[in-house]
Amino acid sequence: MNELMTNNNHGLIKYLQNRELGLVLPTPFERDIYLFETIVAGTSHIENIADIEAQLALDDKLVFYREPDNRFDPQAIKIATLKGDKIGYIPKKDNLIFSRLMDAGKELFGKITRKEKKGQWTKIEMAIYLHES
Structure with missing residues (x-):
């Protein structure tokens, strides 16, 4: 029972907190807060953007990674x-x-709100959200 009560990188708590496994447990008062609308910059520098864009749909979730x-x-x-x-x-x-x-530990993500081809440029618009748990 002790391994359930402490977070020592073992046991059930470690498993339940591991979002990479696809198991996400909602917490009380968990919500997503809309912050801002913008575009995805730099799509013209992505080699296979046409292939990726073809698989994107409205409301698809986008993941953010800091690159300090x-x-x-x-x-x-x-x-x-x-x-x-x-x-x-x-x-x-x-x-x-x-x-x-993000540097303060907040979880931000995006959702696609619009996408279109403008010549050689793939324009992807998105909403940015703060996930509060």
């Missing part, structure tokens, strides 16, 4: 699909507050 060592922007936030395909970044003009929130 990014040589172009220390506040960079990479955007990927749930499959792990990189599709771009939060625009530099928008990422300062979001990077600070």
Whole structure:
């Protein structure tokens, strides 16, 4: 019973807290808070963006990863699909507050609100949310 009460990287608690396994248990008062609407920057630099874009649908969840060592922007936030395909970044003009929130341990994510092809450019619009648990 003791291994259930302590988080020592073993036992049931470790298993239940591991979101990579696909098991996500809701917590009381858990909610997603809408923060902002923006585009995905840098899609034209993604080699296989046409293949990835073809698999994207409205309301698809996007995962954010901080890149504090990014040589172009220390506040960079990479955007990927749930499959792990990189599709771009939060625009530099928008990422300062979001990077600070993520650095403080807050969980942010995106949802696709619109996508379209404009010549060679794939425009993906998204809403940014803060997951509060």
